[in-house]
Amino acid sequence: MSNRAPPNYYKILEVPETASTQHIRDAYKRAALKTHPDRVPANSPERAARTRRFQLVNDAYYTLCDSKRRREYDAQRRKFGVGSSAGRSSSTRTGGATYTDPFEGADEPEEPAPDSSTGGAAGAQNAYSWAWNFFTGQAGSAPDAQQARQAAEDAQFGDVFEEMLREEGMAEDGTNRPTSKFWSILGAASGSVLGFIVANMPGAVAGAVAGNRLGAVRDAKGKSVYAVFQDLPQDDRARLLTQLATRVFSHAVGV
16 A cells, blocks of 8 residues: 555546546546647657656546546545545645646656565655556566556557547447548558558558548458557557547537
8 A cells, every 4th residue: 555645636637526437538538639649759858758647647547437446546535635525625735745736747757666575665656657556556667567557558548549439430330440531531542551551451452442442441350440550650640649639629629
């Protein structure tokens, strides 16, 4: 158990502490698209900070989307006198720290979590690994834990990513395979994307890609739209995320 107050995951997702599960899921979609590191080039100076913010957003959703984890998290907040249920605002001062900025410290290098085998202090968990450490009991600096956390993060984002694309008509219902709309956003008839499809999808032929059957182009295993997204060149991932964010945010404001 930690002897330090957890991050304010409600503020990170910009939801009230009374938010419903669906409200939290919708907020996660927006926050994940806003902070996703693939929105910027791999060599961008913003990349490291974006990655840490994205990890915080994923930690927040991982914690709040599950009723049992959420109850345990709320109990930890009450333990440290944080949160409205403790009779204080979310910016309450606790142990010298305030939560006015939920991403405070995200621009600083992430400190490794303590190694329990060396007697590290339990309170040394940082904001970027608090949820994983608390709920799994795994030190975030351990190689196996890092891989497990990354896999969980990928699966979590992939699930909502495919849901968002289905809602926008860019993935098929049931199969999550890319549709012609998905490829059209990337400029599927362009040389770079055409080359990617032919090179990465066995059995695809240039004629089928450039014609009217873009949505039917897939490999023998039927790659999901998220699997295709992960294999795309970085520039195309950035373009797709930007287009998707524009659509999702426009729905949020009722446009």
